[in-house]
């Protein structure tokens with residue numbers, strides 16, 4: 012990654028670290044024990060669950076106990092995916108009676124299948140890079156499952172109806188966002204300068220807290236590591 016992209020990526024952290032102190036909350040009633048993904052090669056003597064560390068638990072509490080919109084990031088192997096799975100499990104318990112309350116999306120098919128979700132474009136029946144509002148609304152209206160999802164997440168009024176505009180970003184729904192801008196900068200055409208999600212005013216207005224996970228769990232001799240994985244954290 013070039014140094015200018017690296018500088019841009021670190022702005023996500025600066026923008027989000029407002030210095031607000033986290034209020035102490037009652038202990039989460041959700042277990043911070045998360046099932047580890049099972050592989051056929053797994054040693055049966057290895058633990059099946061992992062306990063979240065303090066920085067992961069802090070994010071879990073912000074998301075579940077405080078209902079905050081959070082962005083958490085961190086280098087490769089800092090447990091972002093595991094924490095996301097913990098948050099999804101806890102949210103499913105919290106909203107057990109309203110199964111449609113949670114939508115799990117990612118920007119690519121591979122990332123979506125890793126967390127049991129779908130691409131954001133499939134979720135909303137929108138075409139990537141489409142900026143034509145009329146076309147987008149037509150596409151949403153003609154895809155019944157997507158229209159239902161827009162309605163259930165209260166995004167319907169702001170994007171489809173437009174008669175009742177809301178001042179709250181994303182209609183006021185809670186957003187849990189994760190990723191590492193250092194590992195994966197936005198895809199651009201030819202020599203176009205990439206535009207990061209955190210450069211949007213909507214990012215600042217929506218995400219109340221940004222947390223940088225610092226503890227690297229992935230071991231040097233781990234079978235998860237490709238011969239080049241260690242390079243990711245050096246760049």
Ligand SMILES: Nc1ncnc2c1ncn2[C@@H]1O[C@H](COP(=O)(O)OP(=O)(O)OP(=O)(O)O)[C@@H](O)[C@H]1O
Nearest residue numbers: 061062063064086087088089090091092093228229
């Ligand atoms: N609290 C924890 N206790 C024990 N192991 C953990 C914990 N959190 C994560 N791990 C383990 O560390 C490894 C890396 O975790 P994970 O894949 O979630 O990291 P990541 O930040 O998503 O990595 P990447 O950015 O490379 O996708 C995994 O084997 C995971 O099971």
